[in-house]
Amino acid sequence: MSKVLDNIKGHFKNKLNGELLKTTVPEWKTDIYYKPVYSFAVESKIIELQTQGKTVEALVESIVNKALDPDGKPMFHKFDKVTLMNEADPQVLIRVATALNNATSEYKFEDVEKN
Numbered sequence: 001m002s003k004v005l006d007n008i009k010g011h012f013k014n015k016l017n018g019e020l021l022k023t024t025v026p027e028w029k030t031d032i033y034y035k036p037v038y039s040f041a042v043e044s045k046i047i048e049l050q051t052q053g054k055t056v057e058a059l060v061e062s063i064v065n066k067a068l069d070p071d072g073k074p075m076f077h078k079f080d081k082v083t084l085m086n087e088a089d090p091q092v093l094i095r096v097a098t099a100l101n102n103a104t105s106e107y108k109f110e111d112v113e114k115n
Helices: 002-015 038-049 055-066 080-087 092-101 109-114
Strands: 023-027 032-033
Touching: 023 080, 023 092, 032 092, 038 055, 055 080
Parallel strands: none
Antiparallel strands: 023 032
8 A cells, every 4th residue: 555545544544533522402401422524435325315405314314423422432323313304303403413514514494494
């Protein structure tokens, strides 16, 4: 393997293994932890849903895939997606997804309302 690829992998591994970030969700009486970066393997399903115009599903998918407990373990399972989509406050979901996506989310409330 080339030195450049070793450097690329080392850089990414350092970011993945770094300190978890935290967002507090008072409505849910919990803190959600998340990593500052995710691989394209994690992002691909979210991107796919977004490009299909399924903004709500993309938001929920990002929460299911990225929300962690304080130990860095997944907070949700894929089966929780239906509950989050149908039984959770959309405004809270948008706020949480935005935080988990490192506040660079392209989702806007108006886009979600359309779906």
